[in-house]
Each structure stands twice: as C-alpha cells, then as structure tokens.
Amino acid sequence: MQTTTNHKELAHHDAHISSECYSDRAEISGEDFARAFRQYPGGVAVITADSPDGPVALTATSVVSVSAAPPLLAFSISHRASTAASIRSAHSYVVHFLGKDQLEIAQLCATSGVDRFADTRLWARLPTGEPYFPSAPAWVAGTRIDQLDAGAASIILLRATQSKVTPGADGTPPLVYFNRGWHHLGEHSQVS
Template identity: 55%
Template sequence: MSSSSPAPQPQHSPLAQVQSIDEHAGLSATDFKLAFRNHPAGVAVVTADAGDGPVGLTVTSVFSVSAEPPLLVFSISGTSSSAPTLNRADTVVVHLLGADQLQVAKLFATSGVDRFADTSSWSRLVTGEPYLPGAPVWIRGRIINRMVAGSSTVIAVHALQAHISESEAPPLVYHNRTWHHVGEHSRLEG
C-alpha cells in the first residue's frame, strides 16, 4: 500500500481548457443524454477533504487511462455541491462499488443530505482522506490535472494506494437511468 515513485504535482491551472465550442451546433443535450442512456457504466463514490470537511459524490464516469503510471479519470458537474472542494483538493479516494452497496450509491447521489452523518460508515485514512471501508475496492490518488469541459471538470488522478477486497461481489452498474449488477446471469460467453 505504498507508492513506488513520487507522484506528479497537481496542475491547478486549466492548461487543457476546452474553449470556443459553439454550444448551438451539434447534438442537442436531450439527444446526447438519450444516446448515452443505453451505455452502462460502473458506479463509484469519490471522496475528498480540502481542509473544510469531507465531501463525496456518486459518479459513473470513472475509467482507467494508464497502468504505467497508474492513472484514472472521472468528471464532476460544475453544479455539484462537492465541486468546490474537489477543485481545491490535492488527493481523492475513488471507491468502486459492489451491487450490495446500492444504498451507499444512492446516499452519495442525493442532494441536500449529510452524506457523512453516519460516522460508522466512513473513516479517515492515515493520510487524512475520508474513505468508505466497506467498499470492495478503493483507490487513493493525487490529482495531477483538471480540465474544464463544458459545464463539467475532468479530473486526472495518479493512483498511489489501493485496497482490493478478495470478495467476488458483483459490481454495481448504472444503465438506462436505473441500477443493475453484473454477474453470471448477464454473461454472454464463457
């Protein structure tokens, strides 16, 4: 559970900011959402603390980018209540949820609630980040870049530490505006 090399330092300036896109050209927001509605995505919770208390949110945009160095990305909406903290944080913890954590996913997707009220469901790593010990997989990482893209921010993370449970719990998946799990019932070929 340690890093083998120093992590790149986060870049807080929008070096790769998407600019000069004609918002009225191209696919409508409604059609774009409809196109992606049938594209399943794994469910994760991202937590952070920039010094003023823990924040967290449910995301379906996490994906790996590189194994060497170990990099992942996710995106957050600019309207998310967690966005200000995530835009100031140096590190995050990304929790890849199992199907048995549907209530956790719903909690962190709900606006206007104290997602950390149940102190028995979360703790802090020795490095200070809030995390969910019940997640089958969590990855602590240092933010190395942020890219403003439309009304969202894409955040690149260098993975520093991970906990990977030996449990073979099916993953939680979001598809067509509802929750699913992947398992033997969904296997197409062996």
C-alpha cells in the same frame, strides 16, 4: 509529475478544429446527448475527498483508467453538482468501486442536500487523512496532477498512490448504472 498538455494550445487547437471541420454541422441538444448515453452502462464509483470544507463525496459513473504505468485514473464532475466546488478544491481523493451491496452508499452520495458523513459507521479515514468507505470491494487513492475544465464539467486526473482490493472481491457483482436505474452484473448477465 509534469503534465505536457498546454491548455491554451489545446483550446486553440480545438477551436481551430471546430471552425475548420465542423462549422457546417449542427450540435445535438443536451437532452439528445443524455438520451444516447442512457443506453451506455457505467460502473458506479463513489469519490471522496477531504476538502477545505470537510469530507465530501459524490457518486460517479465517469471514472476511467488512463494508464497502468504510471498508474493514472480520471473522473469528471459537473459544475452543477452540489459538491463540485469542494471536490475541485481537494488535492487527494479516494475512488471506490462499488458492488451491489453498496447501493445504499451510492444513493447516499448521489443525493443533494444531505450529510453524506452523518453515519460514522459507514466511513473512516485512511492513515493519510482521506475519508473512505471501508465496505467498498475495491478502492484507489490518488493525488490530483491535473484538472481541465471542459464545457460544464471538470475532468480531474489522479496519480494512484495506494489501493486495496478486499479479499474475495473478485466474485463481488459490480454495481452498474443504466438508463436511470441501478443494476448489478453477475452470472445472470454474462453472455459469453
């Protein structure tokens, strides 16, 4: 697939917009930005890949659906993440959408300095080779078609190549991260 974004043009365009439209505005601090986003809940996903260094995983709340036709999704990863270099060097990924019963996997993949694949009962490999967690209610595998460095993070765009939704997963309460805590959605949280 050919991407139409010329990153040099985009950067020039952004710099032009910044200098033209925002030169008189102050930038908020990183802490103020993070505090605001703590009020915005995010679905919890685990992203796995087979990098040149071996299997790698991270927990993310930054997964977004970009397009259904063609099927595209994206996620971001901080350059400070312990798995950043390995994730950025991979070419295919599995994005797992976690339910409340996968809290252990979410916490494991969010912890630095541990072997996320030490417990071989938790994970397996797809026929295409990528490591994945079979207990996830749903997952989408895809290949990277673009990567954009943006500030202190990278945005990785994938084209979906396969997916699975576990039978009965429609009733699985999703795992959500909100204000530095793990939560789940369910009938108790439905407001309309």
